[in-house]
Amino acid sequence: MVPLALMKEGSKGVVREIVGGRGAYVKLQEMGITRGKEIKVLRSSGALLVAVNGTKFVVGRGLAMKVMVDVSKDREKS
Amino acid sequence: MKVAMVGNPNVGKTALLNAITGGDFIIGNFPGTTVEKKEGKGKIDGVEVEFIDLPGTYGLEDVSSPDEKIARDYILNEKPDLILNVVDASNLERNLYLTLQLMEFGRPIIVALNLVDEAKKKGIEIDSEKLGKILGMPVVETVAVENIGVDELKRKILEGGKKGIIHVKTLEERIEKAEEIARKVTKKKVVAKSVGDMLDEVFTDKYLGIPIFFAFMWMAFRFTYDVASPLVTLIDLVITQLSELFSAYPVISDGVITGVGSVLVFVPNIAFLFIALAILELSGYMARAVFIMDKTMERFGLNGRSVVPLIMGFGCNVPAIMAARAIEDKNARIVTILVNPFISCSARLPIYVLFAGAFFAGMESAVIMAMYLLGVLVALFSALLLRKFVFKGEGQFIMEFPSYRFPRLKDVWLLTWNRTKHFLQKAGTVIFAMSIVIWFLTNYPSSEIRYSYAGMLGYFIQPIFAPMGWGWELSLALIMGFVAKEVVVETLGIVLGNPAAIAGLLTPAQALGFMVFTLLYMPCLATLAAIKAETESWKWTIFAVSYGILIAYTLAFIVTALGGLIF
Numbered sequence: 353m354v355p356l357a358l359m360k361e362g363s364k365g366v367v368r369e370i371v372g373g374r375g376a377y378v379k380l381q382e383m384g385i386t387r388g389k390e391i392k393v394l395r396s397s398g399a400l401l402v403a404v405n406g407t408k409f410v411v412g413r414g415l416a417m418k419v420m421v422d423v424s425k426d427r428e429k430s
Numbered sequence: 431m432k433v434a435m436v437g438n439p440n441v442g443k444t445a446l447l448n449a450i451t452g453g454d455f456i457i458g459n460f461p462g463t464t465v466e467k468k469e470g471k472g473k474i475d476g477v478e479v480e481f482i483d484l485p486g487t488y489g490l491e492d493v494s495s496p497d498e499k500i501a502r503d504y505i506l507n508e509k510p511d512l513i514l515n516v517v518d519a520s521n522l523e524r525n526l527y528l529t530l531q532l533m534e535f536g537r538p539i540i541v542a543l544n545l546v547d548e549a550k551k552k553g554i555e556i557d558s559e560k561l562g563k564i565l566g567m568p569v570v571e572t573v574a575v576e577n578i579g580v581d582e583l584k585r586k587i588l589e590g591g592k593k594g595i596i597h598v599k600t601l602e603e604r605i606e607k608a609e610e611i612a613r614k615v616t617k618k619k620v621v622a623k624s625v626g627d628m629l630d631e632v633f634t635d636k637y638l639g640i641p642i643f644f645a646f647m648w649m650a651f652r653f654t655y656d657v658a659s660p661l662v663t664l665i666d667l668v669i670t671q672l673s674e675l676f677s678a679y680p681v682i683s684d685g686v687i688t689g690v691g692s693v694l695v696f697v698p699n700i701a702f703l704f705i706a707l708a709i710l711e712l713s714g715y716m717a718r719a720v721f722i723m724d725k726t727m728e729r730f731g732l733n734g735r736s737v738v739p740l741i742m743g744f745g746c747n748v749p750a751i752m753a754a755r756a757i758e759d760k761n762a763r764i765v766t767i768l769v770n771p772f773i774s775c776s777a778r779l780p781i782y783v784l785f786a787g788a789f790f791a792g793m794e795s796a797v798i799m800a801m802y803l804l805g806v807l808v809a810l811f812s813a814l815l816l817r818k819f820v821f822k823g824e825g826q827f828i829m830e831f832p833s834y835r836f837p838r839l840k841d842v843w844l845l846t847w848n849r850t851k852h853f854l855q856k857a858g859t860v861i862f863a864m865s866i867v868i869w870f871l872t873n874y875p876s877s878e879i880r881y882s883y884a885g886m887l888g889y890f891i892q893p894i895f896a897p898m899g900w901g902w903e904l905s906l907a908l909i910m911g912f913v914a915k916e917v918v919v920e921t922l923g924i925v926l927g928n929p930a931a932i933a934g935l936l937t938p939a940q941a942l943g944f945m946v947f948t949l950l951y952m953p954c955l956a957t958l959a960a961i962k963a964e965t966e967s968w969k970w971t972i973f974a975v976s977y978g979i980l981i982a983y984t985l986a987f988i989v990t991a992l993g994g995l996i997f
């Protein structure tokens with residue numbers, strides 16, 4: 353697992369965990385960035401541009417450090 | 431009957447409110463357009479219905495977010511007769527999360543499944559009847575901007591909605607449930623890559639993104655100054671004529687008309703800048719600009735969201751400071767507000783034009799550009815300092831990209847008018863009153879200005895500015911400029927008879943110092959009022975004043991001294 357902030361442009365993975373405070377967790381859940389969702393990094397320069405469920409989000413680097421993503425080959429929707 | 435409208439940001443709540451009530455509320459295409467609740471009254475079949483458009487929110491649990499708090503408090507305390515939950519059909523799963531949460535409040539609900547046209551384009555079809563059965567509530571498909579489904583929605587509103595039959599308690603359960611329901615009612619076809627995706631690839635490109643952003647900004651500024659300039663000339667002409675017409679009454683002609691007129695001439699510039707920004711915003715581009723500029727902004731402790739308020743500052747700082755509300759992170763928001771006055775608003779341009787013309791003939795544009803640039807630099811470095819030493823802590827920043835949409839004329843107008851209005855209010859109130867005051871001060875007890883109250887004040891203050899070599903006339907102009915920067919030129923006009931006469935009063939270095947000082951020294955009264963309202967703190971309002979004066983004085987002194995060596 354790697355933090356979303358460290359993923360390469362164009363790579364994909366499955367969101368596994370949100371670390372850090374409850375605030376960040378609630379916010380991300382409400383916005384649809386939840387466990388088991390596939391996430392694709394479209395751009396990474398300062399903030400990240402990601403796509404989840406067909407919606408694009410700008411995620412600041414700080415927040416993106418808190419999203420742990422499974423990028424292994426045999427990842428499956430859990 | 432009271433109906434509360436709740437939904438995710440940018441799903442078309444306000445558009446729907448306008449469609450139902452025939453109202454003219456402002457629509458944006460940038461998450462967070464509705465930052466306060468808006469109320470609209472309408473009659474459906476003779477029944478009086480009161481609609482409350484709550485700020486867009488993804489959920490109701492995050493207490494730190496002011497929008498979510500407003501929405502939740504309203505539902506809890508005011509107990510609306512009906513909740514109209516506006517849902518984005520192209521993003522059902524995420525929107526249903528909020529729906530499930532709303533059901534816990536035990537109020538009757540109607541779901542308006544909006545944006546079905548956009549969903550269709552994305553290959554998404556939703557069985558709204560089945561959705562209604564699962565939720566146990568009426569679901570109506572709508573396209574707010576085309577009035578589709580609005581009549582049926584009105585009928586359903588009169589019937590009163592239902593409480594719903596699903597109850598899930600925790601956040602995790604809600605997420606699961608939303609996913610399950612969405613899966614049951616959604617059919618998705620694969621569609622070709624959309625134009626929006628292609629545009630995004632270009633606009634957010636590593637190399638192209640920033641040049642494109644600056645190209646758009648350059649276009650906006652050309653539009654602001656070149657296209658508006660005939661209108662400026664026209665207004666100027668009208669004011670001169672009016673002033674002559676009333677020349678028998680100097681209070682009116684020299685006081686009010688000249689004073690208020692000197693402000694009104696900016697209205698075209700401001701309005702045109704806001705038209706350009708409204709088009710960029712409504713098309714959806716502004717949200718892309720936020721992404722593009724985030725990296726640069728982060729270097730100064732801000733985030734991409736600060737870009738829009740900073741750009742708006744070039745028009746007028748008052749709406750710019752209000753636009754900072756869209757920044758969720760409190761620290762970043764306050765810093766964006768506090769540094770905004772350093773962005774050179776259009777009211778300061780006449781000062782530069784006057785001085786650059788009088789002292790730097792042949793290189794006016796370079797000098798004026800330098801002023802704008804200096805303003806931006808001071809704003810960014812002040813932000814950096816404030817973030818380093820006062821508003822510490824990293825902000826969390828996340829924003830959804832809205833879809834690209836073709837701006838509608840009416841929406842462009844509403845957005846522009848709403849922002850320009852603040853400027854006009856200023857002209858009508860503060861400037862109006864000040865024009866009379868200034869006229870009085872300069873005409874009594876002696877109509878020779880040197881011996882008038884204004885002259886005395888100028889002489890009294892002058893020693894403070896002696897190091898920069900500014901005389902009593904300029905000192906007085908600065909004092910008057912507390913009210914609004916445009917008054918500086920006006921005062922010089924009254925005191926010297928003709929503003930261009932300053933050429934004989936200063937050296938070029940001193941003139942440059944004066945320009946720097948007026949750029950930075952103090953937000954105008956209207957801006958101060960906005961800072962107070964938005965930061966909700968006297969402390970920070972006073973800080974904005976004292977910090978500004980300190981920076982202005984220091985830089986003006988340095989510029990005058992250095993300039994003296996060069997020129």
Ligand SMILES: Nc1nc2c(ncn2[C@@H]2O[C@H](COP(=O)(O)OP(=O)(O)OP(=O)(O)O)[C@@H](O)[C@H]2O)c(=O)[nH]1
Nearest residue numbers: 440441442443444445458462463464486545573574
């Ligand atoms: N194509 C299409 N566009 C729509 C529809 N409803 C709204 N819009 C557009 O969606 C954008 C957002 O509309 P708003 O009414 O400002 O949305 P809101 O939910 O009030 O947004 P916030 O105030 O940010 O919470 C505008 O550009 C509207 O023109 C619709 O049914 N179809």
